[in-house]
Amino acid sequence: MKDHPIPAEGHSGPSADTNLTLQEMVLESRDIRDFLAELAVLAASRLSVTGNTIHAGVTVLRRKRAEAVAASDAPARALDEMQNGFGDGPCLTALRTGSTVLVPDLTAERRWAPYVRAATKQGVCSILAVPLDLAGNAEAVLNAYSGRSNGFSGEDIATVEGFAAQAASSLRLAVRITQLNEVRDDLAAAMQSRMVIDMALGAIMAQNRCTRDAAVTILIEASNVRSIKLQDVAAAVIMNISGETDMAGPFGE
Template identity: 70%
Template sequence: MKDHDRSSDRSQATDPLANSDLTLQEMVLHSGAIGDFLAELAVLAATRISVPGNAIHSGVTVLRRKRPEAVASSDETAHALDEIQNGFGDGPCLTALRSKTTVMVPDLAEEHRWTPYVRAAAEKGVSSILAVPLDLAGEAEAVLNLYSGHSNGFSPEDIAMVEAFTGQAASSLRLVLRIAQLSEARNDLATAMQSRTVIDMAVGAIMAENRCNRETAFKILTKASSTRNVKLREVAAAVMASISGEKHITAHFDA
């Protein structure tokens, strides 16, 4: 496609990413999961950068177990472009992710790096790409990928705005990650406490059934777990279920 003069589109407009920080804070509060936040982030970036005649597609790629994964996108086009790049294992967005620096491809027709991907992206109607990594301070690795159907689809002002936006987004995403970690830790603790309670109840039941001390009852329970190749908590739950009459499972185990 022909070059697109974005400066005229912005001449009478304010910064499209103004108040993004407030929006991102609201997203942190209302997002139910990391995936939800990233999906909203991709849509927000595409919406704020797009102008009449130059619709921008946005995606987010993260590195999981050393493998890139397209986790969120503003639309199917962005998702497909991210997936294609991940399939080739190289491209401007992955380069930005690995180098932790902004990568700008003003015109794919003039680009000689990443030839297989550039050719595939051009066939999808893409003419320029902007990739900006999110600094997550070691919490994870992610990159915001922006695609335009025009050559020179991103002005220097756009690049500066997107870099400022990703800085804000990275701060919000770090907070989302920490909240998720705390939530996971809380859930793990709750599960562990529940497991401990069930096991303690089962030990007490075996003590009463076999007229033995606590140590012996616990050995009976662990032996049943090992023999049956079933988790200790599940054996304990089976003991309690048999006592409550929910299931007909024998609560007596030989030591």
């Protein structure tokens, strides 16, 4: 995971530089979870100022179940997981309503009492939760925790909301790239299967001096009799003839 420097004093709103950073993260991340981890670290570093270190996490809602999928550090992950354990809190409320939730002072907060008491014991004084609009792909929320009361100003809220909008756009791109990679992998698997079957048919035609249609019939009958997949029968045919044990071929990368 890359290090994103913490500003010495103050911070500015989302910029073209931030958007470029997020796009680079999409291209360099191994998967969605890796991207979200980088996002949490970046969010924490951009929000943190001298005397007010921010911890950030990302929670995703899948099949009505909340999961803490990424965090800038251990405290942020613990706080996200704790809230998910209680099943309610400011971050889950933001996630469910699709609206920003700010808790400026946990000691004065009367909602979500069990979680608030637990979070206060962990040194949390204020919380900011901003939902990420993923356009139906999933529901997610960017959570920020401060050890100071009124740890988030109005400018901070605007900054985080703008940052979250850019992050959501990049995350949709990451989801799209993941989907394209899955399609590529499926296509590669299909091409591998077709290659193996074609090789087996050629071997059967040569051995039996028969037509391709006849070879197809032989292969299908063998598959039915043995109750195994056609590709597996084809692979067995080739291995029996050539002694090959690795059928990965050029499409097995």
